[in-house]
Amino acid sequence: MKSNYRFPSLVKNIFKDIDENGGKVFLVGGIVRDMLVYGNVDYHDVDIEVYGLTVEQLENILSEYGHVICIGKSFGILKLDNLPNYDFALPRTEIKVGKNHQDFKIKVDKDLDFKIAASRRDLTINALMYEIKTDKIHDYFHGIEDLNKRTLRMVNEKIFPEDPLRVLRLAQFASRLDFCIEPKTKKICKEMVSKGLLNNLSNERVFNEYNKILLSNHPSVGLTFLKEVKAILPCLDVLSKTMQRLDYHPEGNVWNHTILVTDLAALCSQKTTNPLGFMWGALLHDIGKALVTTKEGHAPNHNEAGVEIFNKELKNLIPDKKLQKYIKTIILYHMHLMNMVRNGAKDYSYFKILKGIDGIVSIEDLILITKCDKLGRYKDEHENINHFDFVMKEKMTQLGTVAKLPLVNGNDLKLLGIEQSSRYQKLLDWAYDLQLRGHNKESILKMIKGR
Structure with missing residues (x-):
């Protein structure tokens, strides 16, 4: 296995120096797991554990190779400015002292027993330790066996519940690795949720774990797990109780449709x-259906209702304003293209859509979410998709892929003698709408003047 790791000479020299000064170097966590799973790693997050040295001794060694960053020194963690993806940590024990995710009392112990050190890890597949000098993997909790079984299992049922973030981490690992979750571990997670332990997690932590689920190859695995243990976002949880017309959606409720689309x-x-943004849009595109679906299974204006729910429940979770705008635009417009094609709408409808998404979502992105939405059901839609592709290609070729620039602007209104007021934007919007309907600038200005 040793030959599979490709460390730069700087890192190799540090390892050698630590060894010569009486320390033992281990790779721990994801880098060991990923090497076993994939046969290679990308070195974006390298966790190194050093035994047999004090923090000061380790700091002295590292300082020979660059500027030591001591942000985590009190926790026994050091970094080098020229190795930003590497964490050099000393073994430690953690004792829970509060309700929040980070409320732990940490004790650094350079001589800590290897197995005790590994026992603080969340999952058996993350508790593997690779010893650099001996080329040996220390596997105290059958992590390799669980890797072979494609199973996620907690290391210690007493320690695991101390960190509520582990429920979400478990979900993203399940999605990223496409592993199943061992029943006892799932049971503990459900108990953690029922006790309200996840209520103290920050929005930032929750958002980051959801991002990892959504950017995985199989998001439905982690999302389904969160639904099972009742840790899913409330606006998604209600979707399983929202039924759809079976002639349009043989897959049944909106939740079933949502995970297929995602x-x-x-x-x-x-x-x-x-x-x-695209993945969040896919996950949330139909959240409005829970608000507007009728007994007959119709969901009028569920796209607008979805934006309303987003503004009420999700704005605080998703901090980036640009990302929010992209997601809300996907929610609002996810039906527009398919409806346009189905109804044989004229060019005006296409131009209106281009204007609505202008500078936020590309027409190509909207086409993709439209097709995912159409295909995310237990129904053969290939003829509809083929027709949709044909029409969209024709529209894009003939009419372009970006919104038309307005012919009339504020200066034109001033030249007409119209003073700037709250009516300005309404007039400009009306002028643009006339433009999309085929009027030229001269006729638009005449109509504005007449109005």
Whole structure:
């Protein structure tokens, strides 16, 4: 296994120096797991554990190779400015002292027993330790066996519940690795949720774990787990109680449809201008149906209702304003293209859509979410999709892919003697609408003057 790791000479020299000064170097966590799963790693997050040295001794060694960053020194963690993806940590024990995710009392112990050190890890597959000098994997909790079984299992049922974030981490690992979750571990997670332990997680932590689920190859695995243990977002949880017309949606409720769409979106998200926004859009595109669906299974204006729910429940979770705008635009417009094609609408409808998404979502992204939405059901839609593709290609070729620039602007209104007021934007919107209907600038200005 040793030959599979490709460390730069700087890192190799540090390892050698630590060894010569009486320390033992281990790779721990994801880098060991991923090497066993994939046969290679990308070195974006390298966790190194050093035994046999004090923090000061380790700091002295590292300082020979660059500027030591001591942000985590009190926790026994050091970094080098020229190795930003590497964490050098000393073994430690953690004792829970509060309700929040980070409320732990940490004790650094350079001589800590290897097995005790590994026992604080969340999952058996993350508790593997690779010893650099001996080329040996220390596997105290059958992590390799669980890797072979494609199973996620907690290391210690007493320690695992101490960190509520582990429920969400478990979900993203399940999605990223496409592993099943061991029943006892799932049971503990359900108990953690029922006790309200996840209520103290920050929005930032929740958002980051959801991002990892959504950017995985199989988001439905982690999302289904969160639904099972009752840890899913409330606006998604209600979707399983929202039924759809079976002639349109043989898959049944909106939740079933949503996870089908989300998995399809994962297959094409990297082709979009905003993969993360696209995946959030796929996950949330039908959240409005819970608010408006009738007894007959109709869901009028569920796209607008979806934006309303987003503004009420999700704005605080998703901090980036640009990302919010992208997601809300996907929710609002996810039906527009298919409805346009189905109804044989004229060019005006296409131009209106281009204007609505202008500078936020590309027409290509909207086409992809439309197709995912259409295909995310237990129904053969290939004829509809083929017709949709044909019409959209024709529209894009003949009419373009970006919104038309307005012929009339504020200066034109001033030249007409119209003073700037709250009516200005309404007049400009009306002028643009006339433009989309085929009027030239001269006729638009005449109509404005007459109005």
